[in-house]
Amino acid sequence: MLTLIGLGLNDEKDISIKGLEIVKKADIVYLENYTSKLQCSKQSLEKLYGKEIQLVEREVLENATAIISQAAYNTVAILIVGDVFSATTHISLFQEAKQKGIEVKVINNASVLNAIGITGLELYKFGKTTSIPFHESDTPLKVIKENFKLHTLCLLDLVPSENKFMESSEAIEKLKKSGFDTNTKVVVCAQLGSDNPTIIYTEAKNVKQLNKFPQCLIVPGDLHFMEKELLEYYKPKISV
DSSP: OEEEEEOBSSSGGGSOHHHHHHHHHOSEEEEEOSSOOOSSOHHHHHHHHTSOOEEEOHHHHHTOHHHHHHTTTSOEEEEESBOGGGSHHHHHHHHHHHHTTOOEEEEOOOOHHHHGGGGSOOGGGBOOOEEEOSSOOSHHHHHHHHHTTSBEEEEEOEEGGGTEEOOHHHHHHHHHHTTOOTTSEEEEEESTTSSSOEEEEEEGGGOOOOOOSSEEEEEOOSOOHHHHHHHGGGSOOOOO
């Protein structure tokens, strides 16, 4: 059996009770190491879960024949930061296992796609999500323009295995090269789901380096008056 388990966004305690019970009984436990960053170490997970955990990179799960073969004769758990299906890699893994007749169970959890609700922006008013990569690309700005009056969630590139994470300020510079107006107001979020998330609502040109990861960037569309009221809480405080 193969079980895909969402870990949530913060630390080892965010796993569900159902997920934890499965991990404790599993023969083999993997942790994907590429979609996001937990605010705890692998060792913290192992201590609470009572299991040795093997880190796996994107390339392994994109070609997961060996892991799926293990699941034919063992109970295998794959721990995924956030929710199970926030990354297309995991959808492909689920599909491949099903095609090979492997029993697959899914344990969902929180992801950035719903954690952004803390900003006060209505989730149903978000358009297509885009990613801002380290390499140059015009796609993010195209998506923002296509969403028009809807909000746009921009996921920022990261390589956790190299401790490399994009700052929102860097993402804005990349958007600027494509023609983004930096007078546009944006919402910067860092470490959503943690005990101390950072949320800042300001003009893009005013966004500074935070040194706090992972981050995401939201470009709001048309705002309802209730959205405007809550965003006021996230405006930078001006010292007098």
